[in-house]
Amino acid sequence: MIVWSLVGLVAMVWNTGGVVAAKMRVQAVADGAALAATTWTSRTTNLVTGANRMIVRLTSAQALAAAVPLTARDVKNQLDQAEFVGTLLTFSIYPATVAAGRVILAQVKIERALLISWGAITAPAVAEAGSARILARIADLYEFQVALIRETPRLIERQRQAMEAAFRCEIVLTQPRHQGAQRQIEPPLKRGGAPQAVDFAWLVHEQVLLDRRGWEQDLPLRGIILGRGTTYWRQNTNRTSPVMAAAITARGHFHVLSTHSLAAETGNIGSSVTDQHRIRFFTVLAAATPKRLYRPPLFYQPIFSRPVRGPVAYAQGETYNSKEAAISLGVKPWRVWTPRGWHWRPRLSYSDGLFNALQFDRDFAGFLNDTEYRLDANADLRPINLH
Amino acid sequence: MPTCARSICISPRRRATAEVELVLSMALLVTLFLMAFAAMRIRMAEANVLESAQQQAYSQAIAGGGLQLTPSLTLHQLVVAAQVATPGNVPPLTALPNDAYTGSARATVGVFIGPDGWMREGPPGDGAFQTRIQRRFQMVGPSWSIDGHAQPLRYRGRIRSWRTALTDRNLGTLFAPLKLSRVD
Numbered sequence: 001m002i003v004w005s006l007v008g009l010v011a012m013v014w015n016t017g018g019v020v021a022a023k024m025r026v027q028a029v030a031d032g033a034a035l036a037a038t039t040w041t042s043r044t045t046n047l048v049t050g051a052n053r054m055i056v057r058l059t060s061a062q063a064l065a066a067a068v069p070l071t072a073r074d075v076k077n078q079l080d081q082a083e084f085v086g087t088l089l090t091f092s093i094y095p096a097t098v099a100a101g102r103v104i105l106a107q108v109k110i111e112r113a114l115l116i117s118w119g120a121i122t123a124p125a126v127a128e129a130g131s132a133r134i135l136a137r138i139a140d141l142y143e144f145q146v147a148l149i150r151e152t153p154r155l156i157e158r159q160r161q162a163m164e165a166a167f168r169c170e171i172v173l174t175q176p177r178h179q180g181a182q183r184q185i186e187p188p189l190k191r192g193g194a195p196q197a198v199d200f201a202w203l204v205h206e207q208v209l210l211d212r213r214g215w216e217q218d219l220p221l222r223g224i225i226l227g228r229g230t231t232y233w234r235q236n237t238n239r240t241s242p243v244m245a246a247a248i249t250a251r252g253h254f255h256v257l258s259t260h261s262l263a264a265e266t267g268n269i270g271s272s273v274t275d276q277h278r279i280r281f282f283t284v285l286a287a288a289t290p291k292r293l294y295r296p297p298l299f300y301q302p303i304f305s306r307p308v309r310g311p312v313a314y315a316q317g318e319t320y321n322s323k324e325a326a327i328s329l330g331v332k333p334w335r336v337w338t339p340r341g342w343h344w345r346p347r348l349s350y351s352d353g354l355f356n357a358l359q360f361d362r363d364f365a366g367f368l369n370d371t372e373y374r375l376d377a378n379a380d381l382r383p384i385n386l387h
Numbered sequence: 388m389p390t391c392a393r394s395i396c397i398s399p400r401r402r403a404t405a406e407v408e409l410v411l412s413m414a415l416l417v418t419l420f421l422m423a424f425a426a427m428r429i430r431m432a433e434a435n436v437l438e439s440a441q442q443q444a445y446s447q448a449i450a451g452g453g454l455q456l457t458p459s460l461t462l463h464q465l466v467v468a469a470q471v472a473t474p475g476n477v478p479p480l481t482a483l484p485n486d487a488y489t490g491s492a493r494a495t496v497g498v499f500i501g502p503d504g505w506m507r508e509g510p511p512g513d514g515a516f517q518t519r520i521q522r523r524f525q526m527v528g529p530s531w532s533i534d535g536h537a538q539p540l541r542y543r544g545r546i547r548s549w550r551t552a553l554t555d556r557n558l559g560t561l562f563a564p565l566k567l568s569r570v571d
Binding site for chain 1 (some may be wrong): 412415416419420422424427429430431433434438441470471472473474475476477480524525526532546547549550553554558560561563564565566567568570
């Protein structure tokens with residue numbers, strides 16, 4: 001009896017060590033699966049941000065191009081008036097007034113040349129905008145966003161299957177808002193539209209302010225003084241900017257974060273992203289277990305034990321913006337329209353989304369409940385959350 | 388004839404049998420104890436080796452070590468590239484696959500019986516029981532997203548290259564006529 005007990009001791013030590021090593025391995029697989037999934041949601045969010053930025057910039061360019069003929073018309077009218085005044089002055093009986101009239105006429109001549117030069121330089125952009133090529137590019141970018149968002153869950157699924165084959169593990173991924181069979185890992189994005197009209201117009205106008213400085217500081221436009229070139233340029237771009245922004249908003253050709261609510265994008269009302277938002281939209285949970293049933297390697301006796309599922313591990317990853325602590329010009333920089341919105345990145349995180357996942361996804365809960373853990377209540381999760 | 392000097396009768400042929408059993412059982416017990424210690428030793432080493440392999444893979448990923456192919460594992464399956472049809476003004480996403488990293492570690496574990504202890508590690512071929520343990524670990528993607536490490540920078544670099552190409556394709560013909568800002 002003593003001998004058999006000691007033989008059992010040897011087996012227990014050996015088998016326990018095997019379980020520990022298997023647990024370490026499967027935990028690494030779960031970590032890798034969660035991180036790899038959030039890598040793709042982060043990339044998609046970054047790429048959609050890039051397309052959004054380009055949509056804003058193209059809308060701004062369209063607004064500027066549309067303002068060119070309006071400005072040329074206004075400047076021409078202004079120069080016509082100046083020329084008329086200058087001509088009248090040359091008919092004066094006072095030599096000083098005649099001289100002033102001639103100076104005005106000479107200046108008008110110079111400014112007309114500058115206006116022609118400006119028109120010649122901007123003509124390609126005006127032609128491009130007039131042929132609706134800029135709007136077509138915006139539509140293409142939007143279609144790219146749609147395709148990318150649609151493809152991301154498939155990419156993540158392909159990746160999950162590849163990892164299952166490579167690691168010989170069952171891997172289950174979920175987000176704490178999906179129900180069972182509907183489960184797929186999606187980036188935290190949705191189509192924009194009318195609720196974001198003010199935000200979008202504001203962003204386009206910010207871009208217009210940045211882009212129109214080029215001509216404000218350049219001679220062909222800055223040199224048109226009598227024709228009030230810079231003034232008309234500003235007035236007309238101020239008019240075309242909201243019109244172009246409204247045209248894009250009406251088409252809904254851009255995307256926003258899933259957590260975006262009305263007028264929350266500018267951040268002036270405060271952050272709309274709560275912990276529950278983060279858990280529901282930005283996290284991915286992964287669980288993994290070896291595909292083969294576990295049999296103790298030493299002294300396995302079907303009489304005393306039966307094959308059971310091997311160790312199960314889970315991990316939580318999230319996509320986050322590494323620049324979210326910074327605030328610039330009242331804009332929350334982690335949004336998907338701003339230049340700093342490019343900084344979405346994946347990381348493993350504290351598993352505070354597990355309780356939500358168990359509530360929503362019964363398949364995921366069943367996967368974990370087949371183990372030695374009983375995961376019925378939040379309190380039961382606390383000990384294993386401290387892994 | 389059995390001698391019954393006292394109340395218990397012992398056959399002469401069975402005298403000292405208990406002592407012999409005790410000696411034999413001691414040898415058996417010592418052997419079993421040694422086996423238990425050896426099992427613990429090997430399993431501990433296995434856990435350590437596995438952790439070392441993981442650390443190697445992590446450090447490669449953090450340092451931006453790049454792809455390593457190993458014949459025994461289907462590593463190429465882990466590298467999944469995006470296959471999204473992109474219009475002409477959007478650069479292709481083929482430059483954005485996931486990286487995979489492999490770490491491998493090995494150790495020689497020996498169990499010795501000697502004057503300086505029941506177990507100690509010794510050089511290979513020391514005449515004692517020893518075994519070699521090797522473990523491999525793989526991981527996918529930019530591993531630890533810690534600011535300032537090389538791998539996230541490389542990952543961001545890829546996105547940045549795509550962004551530059553996107554700007555050139557969309558705004559390239561508009562920069563000069565409209566004097567657009569180069570700042571993004």
